[in-house]
Structure formats: C-alpha cells, structure tokens
Amino acid sequence: MILNAPFVKPSVLPGFRLTIAFTILYLTAIVLLPLGALLFRASSLGVHEIVALALDGRTLSALKLSFVTSFAAAAFNVPFGLLIAWVLVRYDFPGRRFFDAIIDLPFALPTAVAGIALTALYAPKGWIGSVAGLFGLKIAFTPIGVFLALVFVGLPFIVRTVQPVLAEVDRELEEAAATLGAGRLRTIASVVLPVLSPAILTGFALAFARAVGEYGSVIFIAGNIPYVSEIAPLLIVIKLEEFDYAGATAVAAIMLLVSFGTLLLINLIQARARARYGHV
Structure with a gap:
C-alpha cells in the first residue's frame, strides 16, 4: 500500500x-x-496533420527561433548572472542593496513595458540602435532583438538561484585550496563551481523555460516577420485569430513536448550533479 x-x-x-x-x-x-x-x-x-504542421516551413522557423534563442539567452546569462551573484554576495560596497533590488525588475515589470523600452532603445532611431546602424548592424526587428529581450527577462533566474547557494559556500574550502597552492582560477573551477553547479543548472532551466514562453517583451522588438523574427507563441496567437484552434493547439502541443524533453534532460543532468557533489 x-x-x-x-x-x-x-x-x-x-x-x-x-x-x-x-x-x-x-x-x-x-x-x-x-x-x-x-x-x-x-x-x-491526427498524426499526419500534426506531422505536416510540425514540418511546415513557417512552423519550423518559429520553433527554431524560440528554442535556439531561448537556449542561447539562458546560456549567455549563466556566466554574467554568476558574476553578478558573486559581486553581490562577496563584496560590500555603496549601493549594493540598490543593485540587488534592481535584479528583480524584470520580474515585476509588465512584459509589454519591457518590450516597448527595449524597442525604443534598440530600434534604428533608438539610442543604441542608431549607433549600431552606423556600423551596418540592425538589432531591433531581427533575431538579435529577440535574443536581447530573452536575456533581459532571464537574468534574474540565474542570479536568484545562485546567490543564496553562494552565500552558504564555506570559504574555508577556498582558503584550504589556496593554502595547497591552487590559484584563483583553479580554486573557482575545482572548489566553487562544482558546489554551485546544481544551482546554476536550476537557474538555467528556469531562464530557458521562461524564455520559451515569453511573449509580451518579445513581440515589440522582434518585428514579427515570418521566417525571420516570428516566435512560436506569436504563431499560436495568429492561428487563434484565424480561428484555426486545432492548428494553434497543435503548435502548442509541439512546444510542450519539446520543452518537456529539454527540461527533463536538464533535470537529469542536475540530479547527476547533485548526486556527485551533494545537496546544497
């Protein structure tokens, strides 16, 4: 029983x-x-219609953009989120609490507001977009803009999962490694990172999951051009507006299955890291 x-x-x-x-x-x-x-x-x-929809060029392009940029944004946030968490935990400096507080702004900020702000900044006439245009680089209304929006919304997940674990790391381990002759980089690679790896993977999984389903902050800066900057959530909305409810649910189901498989793989890697380095 x-x-x-x-x-x-x-x-x-x-x-x-x-x-x-x-x-x-x-x-x-x-x-x-x-x-x-x-x-x-x-x-x-039916299976044949779902497969045909999954292999449709527009669907494949939207799914590829959503998952590839989500994975890239989450991976990009890992080293920088780890660095920010390290600074906030290990150093005491004026304004630390202010910087610690603004980490959570992407959580509290409405996604539409974030999208408008990013578009105003990176659009061809924006502060950064206009400068980038002088070098022939277009940021807004391209996959680069989608990537930047996903980096913006995903950063807090890395920082907030790593920060409390890093605060609990015993500094005596680092001192012991230094006493044995290990340099700073080797101490970080051999002592600190193994302990933080489960938390890093957790933050990566959360940032990836948030990015895959992100909509509001992306549609403004993406430009929503089919085969170029159209994300999968927007494709679902378009099908709903066309009253193609079956097609919308099919695309959503494909996203669900791919997301579940990716997160399951990440969780398996995380479980292996926890088993190897212990619970933190």
Whole structure:
C-alpha cells in the first residue's frame, strides 16, 4: 500500500495522508488537467496533420527561433548572472542593496513595458540602435532583438538561484585550496563551481523555460516577420485569430513536448550533479 511505502519518512508534523492527497489533487487540477486537455485537443487533428504542421516551413522557423534563442539567452546569462551573484554576495560596497533590488525588475515589470523600452532603445532611431546602424548592424526587428529581450527577462533566474547557494559556500574550502597552492582560477573551477553547479543548472532551466514562453517583451522588438523574427507563441496567437484552434493547439502541443524533453534532460543532468557533489 502506498501509504506504508518505505519512502514515507517520519515527520514532526503529522498529516502525510492529507498533504499527499492535496498535493496530487492540486497538481492534477492546476497542471496535469490543462496540459492533458491541450494534448487531447491537438490529437483531434491526427498524426499526419500534426506531422505536416510540425514540418511546415513557417512552423519550423518559429520553433527554431524560440528554442535556439531561448537556449542561447539562458546560456549567455549563466556566466554574467554568476558574476553578478558573486559581486553581490562577496563584496560590500555603496549601493549594493540598490543593485540587488534592481535584479528583480524584470520580474515585476509588465512584459509589454519591457518590450516597448527595449524597442525604443534598440530600434534604428533608438539610442543604441542608431549607433549600431552606423556600423551596418540592425538589432531591433531581427533575431538579435529577440535574443536581447530573452536575456533581459532571464537574468534574474540565474542570479536568484545562485546567490543564496553562494552565500552558504564555506570559504574555508577556498582558503584550504589556496593554502595547497591552487590559484584563483583553479580554486573557482575545482572548489566553487562544482558546489554551485546544481544551482546554476536550476537557474538555467528556469531562464530557458521562461524564455520559451515569453511573449509580451518579445513581440515589440522582434518585428514579427515570418521566417525571420516570428516566435512560436506569436504563431499560436495568429492561428487563434484565424480561428484555426486545432492548428494553434497543435503548435502548442509541439512546444510542450519539446520543452518537456529539454527540461527533463536538464533535470537529469542536475540530479547527476547533485548526486556527485551533494545537496546544497
């Protein structure tokens, strides 16, 4: 019987049966049921129609742009997010709390506001866009603009997952490595990064997941040009506006399956890192 299974550990707080039942019910109602309805709706098209839609040039282009730029933006944020977290944790300087607070602005800022601000900055007549235009570089209304928008929304996930773990890292380990003759780079690579790797992977997964589904901050700066800067969430909205509900749910189901597979792979790597370096 599941309630007497060996994974049930004794706890100071009673109520395992009630809490596990509520957990399963809540996750089913909030997460599994909507996703199941999405897959069921998409299955009404049939396998051949879904495959044909998935292989359509416009769909492939939108999916490629969404997933490739999301992965690139999350990867780009890892070293810079780690550096920011390091500065905020390891150094005390004037204005530290101010800089620590503005890290959360992409969380609180409405995505439409972020998109308008980024477009005004990187558009051909914007402050940065106009300067980039002098060198023949166009940022807004291109995949570069999509990438920058996803970097903007994803940075806090890296910083906020790494920051508390870094604060708990025992500095005596670093001092011991230095005593044994290890330089700064070797100490970071051999002592600090292995301990932080599960948190880094968690932040990467969260930033990637947020970027894949991002809509409001991207559509303004993307330009939404088919085969060039059209993201998959926008393609879903377009199909809904055309009353192609089956096609919209099919594209959404494809995004769901690819996202789930990617996040599952990241979680497996993260679990392996935790098993190797211990829980942090």
